[in-house]
Amino acid sequence: MRRKWIGWFTALAVAAFLIPFMPWFGSGTRAPSKPNEGQPPQYNQAALKKTAANQEHAMKHRSVEQDMNATAKLCTTECSRNFRKLMTKSGTGGAKDSDLRSMMDKHKQMVYVYWKHNGQAIQRGKIPAEDNKEIQAQIAQAKKNLAEKKSFVSEPVKLNGQPYIVLTVAGSKKNGDGIVGVIRQDIVNHVQAHQRRNLRIVPYPMEGKYKIESVLPNTMKDTTVTDGNDNGNASHYHINEVVVKFRHQLSDRDLSQIKHAIDALSIRKLGKTQTYVFRSTRKDAQSMMNYFKKNWNPYYVEPHYLYLTNETAGAAPIVPNDVLYHDYQWNLPVIETEKGWGVSKGSDKVLVAVLDTGVQTDHPDLAGKLHAGTNIVTPGEAPEDDVGHGTHVAGIIAAVVNNSEGVAGLSWYNKVLPVKVLDSSGAGSTYSVAEGIIWATDNGAKVINMSLGNYAEAEFLHDAIKYAFDRDVVLIAASGNDNTERPGYPAAYPEVFAVASTDPDGSKSSFSNYGDYIDVAAPGASIASTYPGSQYAALSGTSMASPHVAALAGLIRSINPKLTNTQVMDIMRNSAHDLGTKGKDKYFGHGQIDVVKALNAARQSANVSLQRFPQQVENRLAAIAKKYNKISGK
Numbered sequence: 001m002r003r004k005w006i007g008w009f010t011a012l013a014v015a016a017f018l019i020p021f022m023p024w025f026g027s028g029t030r031a032p033s034k035p036n037e038g039q040p041p042q043y044n045q046a047a048l049k050k051t052a053a054n055q056e057h058a059m060k061h062r063s064v065e066q067d068m069n070a071t072a073k074l075c076t077t078e079c080s081r082n083f084r085k086l087m088t089k090s091g092t093g094g095a096k097d098s099d100l101r102s103m104m105d106k107h108k109q110m111v112y113v114y115w116k117h118n119g120q121a122i123q124r125g126k127i128p129a130e131d132n133k134e135i136q137a138q139i140a141q142a143k144k145n146l147a148e149k150k151s152f153v154s155e156p157v158k159l160n161g162q163p164y165i166v167l168t169v170a171g172s173k174k175n176g177d178g179i180v181g182v183i184r185q186d187i188v189n190h191v192q193a194h195q196r197r198n199l200r201i202v203p204y205p206m207e208g209k210y211k212i213e214s215v216l217p218n219t220m221k222d223t224t225v226t227d228g229n230d231n232g233n234a235s236h237y238h239i240n241e242v243v244v245k246f247r248h249q250l251s252d253r254d255l256s257q258i259k260h261a262i263d264a265l266s267i268r269k270l271g272k273t274q275t276y277v278f279r280s281t282r283k284d285a286q287s288m289m290n291y292f293k294k295n296w297n298p299y300y301v302e303p304h305y306l307y308l309t310n311e312t313a314g315a316a317p318i319v320p321n322d323v324l325y326h327d328y329q330w331n332l333p334v335i336e337t338e339k340g341w342g343v344s345k346g347s348d349k350v351l352v353a354v355l356d357t358g359v360q361t362d363h364p365d366l367a368g369k370l371h372a373g374t375n376i377v378t379p380g381e382a383p384e385d386d387v388g389h390g391t392h393v394a395g396i397i398a399a400v401v402n403n404s405e406g407v408a409g410l411s412w413y414n415k416v417l418p419v420k421v422l423d424s425s426g427a428g429s430t431y432s433v434a435e436g437i438i439w440a441t442d443n444g445a446k447v448i449n450m451s452l453g454n455y456a457e458a459e460f461l462h463d464a465i466k467y468a469f470d471r472d473v474v475l476i477a478a479s480g481n482d483n484t485e486r487p488g489y490p491a492a493y494p495e496v497f498a499v500a501s502t503d504p505d506g507s508k509s510s511f512s513n514y515g516d517y518i519d520v521a522a523p524g525a526s527i528a529s530t531y532p533g534s535q536y537a538a539l540s541g542t543s544m545a546s547p548h549v550a551a552l553a554g555l556i557r558s559i560n561p562k563l564t565n566t567q568v569m570d571i572m573r574n575s576a577h578d579l580g581t582k583g584k585d586k587y588f589g590h591g592q593i594d595v596v597k598a599l600n601a602a603r604q605s606a607n608v609s610l611q612r613f614p615q616q617v618e619n620r621l622a623a624i625a626k627k628y629n630k631i632s633g634k
Contacts, residue, residue: 059510063525063540064195070526070538071191074324075109075183076153076167078406078536081323082107083169083179087117100124106364106534111164112182116146118174127182129159135182138166142180149175162186191537194388197426198541199481199511240265241304242288243430243460245275246296261295262288268431271438275460277304277431300459304430318342320401322408324528324536329407330504331523335548337410340555340595343603345401345412347558352397352411352447352550353440355433356390358383358420360532363391365406366416369398373418374439376432383420388532390418392539393451395530396547397554406536407528410551410595414558417445422452433490434464437475441468446557449550450477450496451543453488462493469495474557474565476550478542480513485586492517497553497569500588501525501545506579508587512542518589519569520576522548552593559602571601 086103096117104110104124112125129135138154145152145168152168163185171177250258255267258278268277280288285303292301317338319325325332332338351371361370361382373383385391394416399409421436422428433452440448448468468475475496480488491498491513498517501509501524508514509525524545531537549572556568563571575598576591584590 060199063199063509063511064192066526067195067538067540068188068192070328070528071536072156072163072165072185072188074328074528074536074538075185075187076165077324077327079107079110079181079183080151080167080169082110083113083167083181086115087169087171087177087179097122097124108533109184109187109535110181111184114143114180116177116179117171118177125182128162128164128184132157132159135159135164135166139180139182142166142168146170146178146180147176149178156185156188161189163188187531187533187535187537190388191539194426195539195541198389198539198543239284240281241277241279241429242285242292242301243275243277243304243458244292244296244301245273245299245460245463247274247299249274250276258296262291270431270434270460270464273463275463277429302458302460303456304460320408321404322399322401322406323404324406325408328528328538331527331548332408332410334504334506334523335592336594336596340599341401341412343596343599344555344559346414346555348413348415350414350446350554350557350561351417351444352414352449352554353417353419353436353445354390354394354397354547354550355419355421355436355440355448355450355452356385356393357387357422357424357426358385358390359394359416359418360385360391360530360534361418363395363530363532363534365399365403365530365534365536366391366394367400369400369409369415370394371415371417373420374436374443375420376436376439377420377423377428383418385420385532386424387422387426388537389422389426389451389539389543390420391532392527392529392537393449393543393547394418396527396544397449397551399530407530410548411554411558414551414554417443428452430458430461434461437461437464437468441471441473445473447474447476447550447553449547450475450490451541451546453478453480453491455480455486455488457487457489457492461490465490465493465495469565472565474550474553474568476546476553478546479515479518481511481541481543482513483511484513485515486513487515487517488513497549497572498589499542499546499549501540501542502579502588502592506592508580509540509542509545511540512545512587514587516586518586519573520549520590521545521579521588521592523592549593552595552598555595555599556602559599560605563602563605567605568602571598571605575601 082103086099100113100115101124104113112127114121114123135157138157142152149170151170154166156163156165165183165185167181167183169179258264262278262280263282264278265281266279278288289301292298318341319338359370361384375381375383395407395409397409398411398414398416399407401408401412417440419436419440421432437448465475477491477496477498479491479498479500490496497519500514500518500521501512502521503509503525522545524542525540526538527544528536528538552572553568556571557563572593573590575594577594578591579588
């Protein structure tokens, strides 16, 4: 099945290659092939630009459709597996009913289950829209297949805007035994809405919501975001908030004066720094910036920007038994993860922080893999995921491996530290991201993954990045999903390791941002991972590529904890499999990550350190003795 899936993507890549040569594609307007064919050059350029935008838009829609189809298959496969598991383990009578109830309580998408065993049938739940002829016909067909000991999966049936499927899992012993289930696949609609935002097909975030404005990057020049393509040349900020870093500590009197001058609704301070976020009830960002520049001579004052979701040698391959792995997880074998596990499976001493929308803390495929995190968006509450993005990212890093459940993460033992910095809309302020970076650093994170970004180079955020970097944290970030060369932040900061996305055939994903700041690439197309509701989904984006690299950094630090953050980054660059033009390029950086090569390099560095240990101890003792003799006057 995995080969079929990879073949499917390869066909898509070929189609994407052919698209520029199809004049009927897109809006139907054909641009002249030469400027002198009866049209002025400026028309030709505008038409070409429009055609390119249409082509990119169409490819992004294809990516969304692939993710929806793949998610539907994941849902069907996982439900079928749970039905088989139920039939295998369950006893009789009350035990059967109790096990069925327990399964459906954990999997809310199972709205109706009919279970026949030894001629006795029990059922639980309710058939949606019982008077609907289409759903009744599908259930009748499913029960007919059950009597004939045949499997069955219906086409989706739309009821009240939600897709449902009916499936049959036949028993292996007596004819007529087995389970018929009606499954609500609203996760498919959720993935569609999520990916339309994540791949910037629609304007995101919408202007007017949360008092947000769009501007040209690193300016205050207004721009209007009317469709997803406009996101590639826009930054977003709170229209009534600014960030100020002062040159001295503010007194209570200073804060009172500022509060009165700008009619402040709230004042937030970032940690122990002299950086504040001010929100006004009546003043806009520009007028507040003018006030602070004129009266307080700060290090800097800037808008409060928003950041958005962006998901060999000597090693014996290890193929896990996770039920969705073989058919759906093309991404791990292609970066040599199976061989890499023969070198290291990670360590629970090395925490990987996920700054995102939170994580479903009780997802069964993340059991035991989550460290106690925090919620920056709503302090005091658990960092639960109300979007889906963070749970998906966490699963790529740390879904339990070899547990006969769902998917496999890259690391067997590294734990995820959930830090909720993005709200239910999938957006978060500079303050929340910066605070999340500092909190994760102060709470033991050795690696921080940031599958988020925007095009504003905020000094406020950069200060937090430097805080973590100076404390030896490896910072990983997604490059963005607008297929633009414009640098995205935080990925483009020099302290951050920037990640682009690849397809199964090793080509650049159509949505992936690019540029000289890219360090490496990693798989990011229709990646299967954990999802809220104890489910699984396939998502595409550099958001999915970034956690592959964060997990690899965690594995490297597990092998040799003495490596500095820059040494870890160098290992990942130097071990990458070169793609595109020879050497570093703007689409793949140094190439696609190679897990086994990177871990072998890390192990070799650890061995070298051990070999040098006696000499290092001797040198250290000599230095201590010299210092002691100098103090004592000998």
